[in-house]
Amino acid sequence: MSMTERPLPTPAHTIGPFYGHALPFPGGGEIAPPGHPDTITLHGQVYDGAGAPVPDALLDFWQAAPDGSLKGAPGSLRRDPSTGGFLGRDGVDFTGFGRVPTDADGRYALRTLPPGNAGVPYIAVCVFARGLTHHLFTRAYLADGPDPLLDALSDERRATLIAAEGAPRTYRFDIRLQGEGETVFLEFP
Amino acid sequence: MALTQAEIDAEIKDHQDAYDKAVAGGSPVRHHPARDYPPYRSSRLRHPKQPLVAVSGGDPETVELSGPVFGVTDITEIDNDLTLQHRGEPIGERITVSGRLLDRAGRPVRGQLVEIWQANAAGRYAHLREQHPAPLDPNFTGVGRTLTDDQGRYSFTTVRPGPYPWGNHTNAWRPAHIHFSVFGTAFTQRLVTQMYFPGDPLFPYDPILRSVTDEAARARLVAAYDHELSRPEFSLGYAWDIVLDGPSATWIEEGR
Numbered sequence: 040m041s042m043t044e045r046p047l048p049t050p051a052h053t054i055g056p057f058y059g060h061a062l063p064f065p066g067g068g069e070i071a072p073p074g075h076p077d078t079i080t081l082h083g084q085v086y087d088g089a090g091a092p093v094p095d096a097l098l099d100f101w102q103a104a105p106d107g108s109l110k111g112a113p114g115s116l117r118r119d120p121s122t123g124g125f126l127g128r129d130g131v132d133f134t135g136f137g138r139v140p141t142d143a144d145g146r147y148a149l150r151t152l153p154p155g156n157a158g159v160p161y162i163a164v165c166v167f168a169r170g171l172t173h174h175l176f177t178r179a180y181l182a183d184g185p186d187p188l189l190d191a192l193s194d195e196r197r198a199t200l201i202a203a204e205g206a207p208r209t210y211r212f213d214i215r216l217q218g219e220g221e222t223v224f225l226e227f228p
Numbered sequence: 229m230a231l232t233q234a235e236i237d238a239e240i241k242d243h244q245d246a247y248d249k250a251v252a253g254g255s256p257v258r259h260h261p262a263r264d265y266p267p268y269r270s271s272r273l274r275h276p277k278q279p280l281v282a283v284s285g286g287d288p289e290t291v292e293l294s295g296p297v298f299g300v301t302d303i304t305e306i307d308n309d310l311t312l313q314h315r316g317e318p319i320g321e322r323i324t325v326s327g328r329l330l331d332r333a334g335r336p337v338r339g340q341l342v343e344i345w346q347a348n349a350a351g352r353y354a355h356l357r358e359q360h361p362a363p364l365d366p367n368f369t370g371v372g373r374t375l376t377d378d379q380g381r382y383s384f385t386t387v388r389p390g391p392y393p394w395g396n397h398t399n400a401w402r403p404a405h406i407h408f409s410v411f412g413t414a415f416t417q418r419l420v421t422q423m424y425f426p427g428d429p430l431f432p433y434d435p436i437l438r439s440v441t442d443e444a445a446r447a448r449l450v451a452a453y454d455h456e457l458s459r460p461e462f463s464l465g466y467a468w469d470i471v472l473d474g475p476s477a478t479w480i481e482e483g484r
């Protein structure tokens with residue numbers, strides 16, 4: 040390619056059914072340092088257009104640190120150079136990145152610290168699944184409030200992006216890929 | 229009842245013809261697959277019916293315009309050599325797959341995580357749910373990861389995966405492929421895709437490859453044999469560059 044020519048993007052493909060031994064890693068859903076008093080839990084289920092749980096979805100999460108920083112940090116997948124195994128996060132650096140496969144009942148859970156982004160706090164979610172030819176982006180907002188994206192939606196659609204606080208510091212965020220109550224999915228033009 | 233390949237072929241052709249006609253009529257080229265692609269049966273209940281909602285660009289505080297970072301602690305040095313993960317040598321044709329990770333402006337994407345997974349030479353994944361009765365290879369797991377270097381380059385040593393059957397329709401076979409998961413500097417650049425090998429006779433029949441209806445875009449999923457990458461007495465080389473999409477806002481920022 041010449042220096043001036045802009046290359047065209049590589050097309051996306053489905054993640055397929057067999058990523059389970061490759062992409063998930065121990066502690067992928069434990070972004071918060073163990074025992075941190077501010078830890079929150081984001082959890083829910085992923086459903087298909089027939090209302091059935093999706094047992095083979097993979098969710099990537101990205102968020103601001105509690106102080107609002109968007110710099111992230113390495114160490115989400117920290118490895119042991121002597122055994123090749125996973126060491127787990129170091130419990131000090133906040134990486135802002137999590138990854139959780141859904142279980143046989145389509146459930147996931149993420150334990151993290153409250154995101155400190157400007158405006159209404161939210162956790163960015165990227166959804167992959169067998170049958171999904173191209174990933175989907177959405178946001179789990181941890182509160183309702185004035186927000187340029189939320190304010191552009193109907194009440195019904197807005198509600199799909201707002202995680203429901205159940206037990207203290209525990210938020211439920213279900214993802215419906217299709218049909219009634221379909222989650223709002225995002226594009227970034 | 230499972231559909232026949234001929235029935236799937238007819239559906240694939242309908243979608244291809246409709247896309248080609250639309251582009252000929254002035255519709256924009258579509259670089260990515262439609263999420264609703266009925267020949268790939270599993271897509272039917274797993275694609276949104278509502279249009280995607282655009283997040284207005286330009287706000288630097290948009291969380292998705294930054295992304296996770298990875299470093300030397302997230303990989304071990306031999307994670308990019310899938311032939312070294314067990315005591316013995318895996319069976320199959322040893323290959324080296326290498327290329328550059330670029331953004332839409334053609335700039336290298338440095339220090340980012342590239343993860344791969346694949347079937348073994350017989351077309352079998354080391355995954356419990358895999359039912360294909362081809363042999364497992366005790367010396368091959370088929371999982372690798374690496375970080376791109378300062379030129380955005382990645383390199384993997386592995387064995388060439390075999391094609392494998394799947395349940396989409398009767399006599400459905402996937403062309404040989406390696407799955408790739410890639411991060412850019414922004415969460416919006418995230419990409420999961422598959423790399424194919426040149427000249428595979430299964431290309432026309434595969435609803436997953438054909439879900440990318442643009443022919444030129446499909447061609448970008450196929451690696452090129454590269455003799456310069458072949459290593460004497462060791463492996464055959466394949467070159468495959470990956471170009472990350474993403475919002476225009478990320479194209480004009482300085483790369484990290």
Ligand SMILES: [Fe+3]
Pocket residue numbers: 055057347402405407
């Ligand atoms: Fe595969």
